[in-house]
Amino acid sequence: MLRKIGFAAVAGTVLLAAQQHLNIDDAFYENVVRDAPNAHPVWVKDTDSAMGRYNRYPKQLDIRTLARAHGHLCDGLVLAYVELSNTLPKLFSDGVIDRTDLRVVAKNSPCLVDTSALMSGARINHRTVSLDNSLGGAFIVQRISTGETYRVELADKSFIKPLKAKEAELKKKQKMHLTVTPQDIDELEALAFEAMKHMLNTDQKKLLKITKLKNYDYRFNLNDIGSRSDVINKNVGR
Template structure:
């Protein structure tokens, strides 16, 4: 069913449709997640190559791609993708997500931070992925540079996984039994199933143009990213 939905999504946008993504279940990507009706899918726009123009077609990114990048499937990964799905719907309504046109602030969560970097194209070393310890694990501020519009998205109070966080703290304390590791996985999977069983907006609070003080870049000035600067150059004649 999910593969069919991905195909229909591509067919519904013929002017910039991408080929269906690899969304087949695998040992690290359970079938229930691959077939989930509301697992977030992202169509992103990049450049063709270094110093290249915009690509004419998008890439399709699924949770499977995020798992490959991050290293494992977890509740935090699905949580971050769910929150950012809502952010992109506000910043790019009816459009591809332009990964050359974004800046993001996130917590230093391993899971949420990886999702933020992969989906936005932002990088800490170039000052476009900012780390803010005041933000929660499920809390992101995203800005579209070309329009100046920003949104803040966070998992809402009714959805926030208190049981997952409590179990995580127990494990991090060092005072746990082997069974606690298995319980933590079960809790994360139950949380992920909840998120992908309904539209993302039902799990997320969103604030447009929030009153937010952007933090300083986490890295020293290592130079500006330049490989996307020529994306709007006209075609040669």
């Protein structure tokens, strides 16, 4: 009975959305992102099958697609997208990201690892995604065939200080077994939204610091593996 009621409730919501000319399937995607200058799509290329050749044509990849695959649009996903979309194309003369020829080093974060893997084609099971929590919000990306390597990070992190302070406050609450309230989550998400807008609209030359690394020795590492952080408050009410 509960399952039937659940389906009925969803069907009712979908019907209401249709009546109001809303697309419930895109409800996760903030309109402010769509036309932001740093949300421009990138071009990627892959192989055509499990044992196939290169695609004949590249394909576009954007934040909306990544948010759908990751599960939500958030400051971590936007940070990773903006940093990587301005760095990965540098490794290829035509600017098309070859997702068969890349390695990435990132902090152990659901948002950062998901985005870096989806954008680069690198995978932990192929030893081409390595974890390094000392990077914070930075990435190291390397083209396997040439060894060419870049590090990308925020040039100025001051705009995310209020967000980080709120995150620390909530983590402290949880550590002390105090209740995280809907208001806490609302405030955190509002701060994250402001951070996203800043990253999506600031000139990337001012926003990012991109450094070419010489003779970088990639080392596969899983010592910084850990539990998911984006599900710990999933049952907090609205």
